[in-house]
Amino acid sequence: MSSDFQVGRVALGVRLRELRADAGLNGKGMAERLGWQRSKVSRLENGKQTATADDLDAWALAAGAPGEAADLRSRLRGLESQQRSWRRQLASGHRAVQEKYVAAYRDTSAVRGYEATVVPGLFQTPQYARHLLVHNAELMRSPRDTDEAVRARMNRQQVLHEPGKSFRVLVWEGVLYARFCPREVMAGQLDRLGGVIGASTAATVGGVSLGVVPFSAQLTLSPKHGFWIFDEERVIVETVNTEFQLEAADDVALYGRVWDRLDESAVHGPRAHRLVARARAALHVA
Incomplete structure (x- = not known):
């Protein structure tokens, strides 16, 4: 996996963590609200798993910030089409x-x-x-x-x-x-x-x-x-x-x-x- 991709995924995870914290939820509470395993919440927040668009929509809704879904999806699109210059490689x-x-x-x-x-x-x-x-x-x-x-x-x-x-x-x-x-x-x-x-x-x-x-x-x-x-x-x-x-x-x-x-x-x-x-x-x- 490219370093650019991983940096972007970690940055997305940081934003997810911020939204969860703003909602007054810990990791366990977020997982329960979403109906997910606690480990999935942790992997997404720590940049160890790539979220889907549906994951991000659900996260924004669970965090009480549905208006953030568009921004999260935009960040995901930046990950999903990773461009790596041959000149640099x-x-x-x-x-x-x-x-x-x-x-x-x-x-x-x-x-x-x-x-x-x-x-x-x-x-x-x-x-x-x-x-x-x-x-x-x-x-x-x-x-x-x-x-x-x-x-x-x-x-x-x-x-x-x-x-x-x-x-x-x-x-x-x-x-x-x-x-x-x-x-x-x-x-x-x-x-x-x-x-x-x-x-x-x-x-x-x-x-x-x-x-x-x-x-x-x-x-x-x-x-x-x-x-x-x-x-x-x-x-x-x-x-x-x-x-x-x-x-x-x-x-x-x-x-x-x-x-x-x-x-x-x-x-x-x-x-x-x-x-x-x-x-x-x-x-x-x-």
Whole structure:
């Protein structure tokens, strides 16, 4: 969790505590009035749990200050759409960002993802990852720590083999043709994707599923940008300059519906493997 997010959550908790105190209630009394466990009141006030909009409405009403509900909701919206500048995150290089993702994936049981332009980091080869990281470092003018960043990204892939985890990933077919690297490197990357699809089809990679949304698919929405859903609780969206973390239930549900629609248009197994093989043959590399 980002430090900005946690600071904001603690500040919201302080405001909740103020409203409770102004109402002349202690924690136990507030919990009884709300019909909650005392522990929930404590977690919210100490910034250890993210309140829902309904929680905040109920809190304001229980504190005898229904007019404060709008302010509390505004504070929550500031938490639910956390914006983290890449420039700031990459100030010391890419390694720290990659290690952050390693921790995020290890703390997650179920992941649904979609990428429209690039092979997901979970399935990248070291050579492909290296070219992407170098290009990004040049664009962002960030320190070069490519070797360390590549190793951290490869470490992230270890989660694919951990028991009890589920990874359901989709890519737009254009990903198979977008070349950020030499033909030989791209050929190796497509071989890797073919192996992932074959392994998941044979059920030798426990919770991994990789599908492709074909150019020819009948779509019910436009395949805009990539996004990742973690445990159906939060969504990560990356833009050129910013990473957004969305935790609002409505946002998570919306991205879940988008993923479902893309999945309806995607192909898996042998059909997906044929698309990868066709892109591989177009490289004319032995």
